[in-house]
Amino acid sequence: MIHIIPKPTDTPDDNSTGAVMRELKKAGTRYEVLNLDTIDPLDSGLEDEVIWACGIRQDGHQFETLNVLSLHNRVVNTPESIVTCASKVMTTALLLANGVRTPDTAYVKSEEMAQKFLRRHGRIIYKPLYGYDGNGIRLVTEPGELGPGPWYLQEYVKNDRDFRIFVLDGEAVGAITRVSDSLTHNIHQGGIGTPVVIDDEMRAVAEASAAAIGIDYCGVDLLRDPEGYTVLEVNGTPNWHCMAAPIPTLLARYLTECEREMRA
Ligand SMILES: Nc1ncnc2c1ncn2[C@@H]1O[C@H](COP(=O)(O)OP(=O)(O)O)[C@@H](O)[C@H]1O
Numbered sequence: 234m235i236h237i238i239p240k241p242t243d244t245p246d247d248n249s250t251g252a253v254m255r256e257l258k259k260a261g262t263r264y265e266v267l268n269l270d271t272i273d274p275l276d277s278g279l280e281d282e283v284i285w286a287c288g289i290r291q292d293g294h295q296f297e298t299l300n301v302l303s304l305h306n307r308v309v310n311t312p313e314s315i316v317t318c319a320s321k322v323m324t325t326a327l328l329l330a331n332g333v334r335t336p337d338t339a340y341v342k343s344e345e346m347a348q349k350f351l352r353r354h355g356r357i358i359y360k361p362l363y364g365y366d367g368n369g370i371r372l373v374t375e376p377g378e379l380g381p382g383p384w385y386l387q388e389y390v391k392n393d394r395d396f397r398i399f400v401l402d403g404e405a406v407g408a409i410t411r412v413s414d415s416l417t418h419n420i421h422q423g424g425i426g427t428p429v430v431i432d433d434e435m436r437a438v439a440e441a442s443a444a445a446i447g448i449d450y451c452g453v454d455l456l457r458d459p460e461g462y463t464v465l466e467v468n469g470t471p472n473w474h475c476m477a478a479p480i481p482t483l484l485a486r487y488l489t490e491c492e493r494e495m496r497a
Pocket residue numbers: 336358360364365366367368370387388389390391392394395416417418419454456465466
């Protein structure tokens with residue numbers, strides 16, 4: 234039995250969880266929905282089970298509950314990797330520690346240091362530390378535009394599109410490019426996604442990013458500059474909008490395999 238935590242942002246028209254449940258059903262794998270708001274992880278009765286978090290609310294209660302469940306169950310993705318991906322600075326630190334190319338980045342509380350970073354690059358990007366879907370991301374070119382700290386700041390990489398690579402079990406299995414007229418190309422910000430072929434460098438950098446985090450599956454966001462691809466972030470509860478690859482089938486197969494290993 235696979236226990237599934239549905240993505241809180243699913244809608245009838247955009248139902249990631251439902252797409253994977255359909256594939257599990259087709260494969261004859263048993264599953265049920267797990268509602269984190271109606272269980273006590275200290276008395277859940279769940280042991281040696283596979284739990285799949287398609288998404289979780291970014292709040293203390295859901296993170297803690299999932300973390301406790303992971304003590305006696307196989308949680309996909311692991312709560313630790315989901316939390317790591319939620320933090321842009323922790324993600325950056327792991328990319329750097331593993332030699333994965335990422336834009337020059339600073340995380341500072343001192344306004345003087347933030348201004349120095351701005352002077353060094355001229356154009357920088359401010360990102361909310363736990364941001365997603367492009368929310369709150371701004372271009373900063375003047376000290377007056379910094380706003381309140383602390384600041385997670387990144388050199389601006391000139392681009393007209395970005396790339397999202399879906400990595401599952403260490404392997405890049407799908408990729409899209411997203412194009413828009415604005416700074417952020419996220420689908421939720423109006424970006425148009427189109428499938429692209431996974432080239433060798435894209436594959437290498439995306440798979441290295443997933444390995445740096447140590448995560449079952451993820452969405453890796455890239456930009457391309459004259460020197461090649463550079464990694465913006467790794468998403469621990471990724472969408473697969475516009476992917477040509479059959480991601481729900483692949484995820485269902487992976488979860489079924491996790492379940493089988495559990496029984497072995
Ligand atoms: N350093 C950067 N230079 C230029 N554009 C950026 C940079 N960082 C982010 N962006 C744009 O903002 C989008 C969202 O950034 P990302 O780091 O993926 O955060 P989020 O979690 O909000 O998706 C990117 O897909 C890209 O279009």
